[in-house]
Amino acid sequence: MTEALREGHHGTGPGAITPDGCAVDLYLRLPARNEPDVIERALPAGATLLELGAGAGRVTGPLAARGFAVTAVDESRAMLDRVEARVPGVRTVHSPIESLDLGERFDAVMLASFLVHAPEPAKRQALLRACRRHVADGGHVLLQREGEGWHTGLPREAPLGDGVSRVLSSQEVSPGVRSVHVEYVFPDARWTQTFLSRPLTAAEFTEALADAGLAVDTYLTEDGTWVRALPV
Known part of the structure; x- marks a missing residue:
């Protein structure tokens, strides 16, 4: 089940996805x-x-x-x-x-x-x-x-239990607003999230x-x- 997504936000992977693109089953692992x-x-x-x-x-x-x-x-x-x-x-x-x-x-x-x-x-x-x-x-x-510097030096990777999180990109999509794309990879599942951020x-x-x-x-x-x- 995916709840109505907010504009500029997207998520993929197993289980429910919230309006800001977060995967519920992923958040159980964090x-x-x-x-x-x-x-x-x-x-x-x-x-x-x-x-x-x-x-x-x-x-x-x-x-x-x-x-x-x-x-x-x-x-x-x-x-x-x-x-x-x-x-x-x-x-x-x-x-x-x-x-x-x-x-x-x-x-x-x-x-x-x-x-x-x-x-x-x-x-x-x-x-x-x-x-x-x-x-x-x-x-x-x-x-x-x-x-x-959170939006620079990408892609950036960090360990996450038996998996890894990667901030893949951050691109300006309107004045002062950036679209950030992140992936979370585990041996048995993969999730992605795209969301908007104003630094x-x-x-x-x-x-x-x-x-x-x-x-x-x-x-x-x-x-x-x-x-x-x-x-x-």
């Missing part, structure tokens, strides 16, 4: 890597955490196991089905992030998976306003952004946060990909 460690160090123990774009629960499970009270949000019902199977009892919400309004605030809100690089500035700002709308006064917003300089990123009522507090990783912001 490791959490260092994300739970980065997040745990950035937040108070036992914090309530709104995870925007939870996918198949790659990070949801480890965070719940570390004592965070996670509410997992995703626009894909197929992804949330996997979250609920992997993390029994976790609270899930099936909704687009941009229009989400739960009427409550959380100690922390997380927007990972480079979602802040949405190709349309209006959508990016709607995502950031959803973060601001749900974070408590004195709380934290954690964001994952592309590292410097942001550090200054542009800071300005986008400010327009949504947020301010950079600190960069959490040396490569600048994880950022903690505060409501202002």
